[in-house]
Amino acid sequence: xxxxxxxxxxxxxxxxxxxxxxxxxxxxxxxxxxxxxxxxxxxxxxxxxxxxxxxxxxxxxxxxxxxxxxxxxxxxxxxxxxxxxxxxxxxxxxxxxxxxxxxxxxx
Numbered sequence: 001x002x003x004x005x006x007x008x009x010x011x012x013x014x015x016x017x018x019x020x021x022x023x024x025x026x027x028x029x030x031x032x033x034x035x036x037x038x039x040x041x042x043x044x045x046x047x048x049x050x051x052x053x054x055x056x057x058x059x060x061x062x063x064x065x066x067x068x069x070x071x072x073x074x075x076x077x078x079x080x081x082x083x084x085x086x087x088x089x090x091x092x093x094x095x096x097x098x099x100x101x102x103x104x105x106x107x
Contacts, residue, residue, distance in 0.1 A: 033090065065092060067092050074087045
């Protein structure tokens with residue numbers, strides 16, 4: 001019985017460490033997204049915090065063709081009007097992205 005408890009505790013500890021490592025890596029890799037060199041105002045939207053507060057249903061998981069990183073950086077550029085904002089998202093599947101944009105661009 002003692003061996004079973006030790007094995008279960010070890011398994012739970014490994015799962016917790018794996019989830020923590022995955023979340024840490026998502027945060028780390030989200031800072032590698034590109035931001036324009038002439039960005040003047042940058043907003044950071046922490047998607048992982050939104051998911052923690054509202055649950056996974058707050059982010060749709062349909063096939064969009066782009067990945068949702070842990071942080072999204074929204075910025076404006078000094079040459080553009082002040083109300084114009086940009087962001088960059090990593091593309092995972094170009095054909096799925098084209099289909100997603102065709103469906104949702106007109107709405």
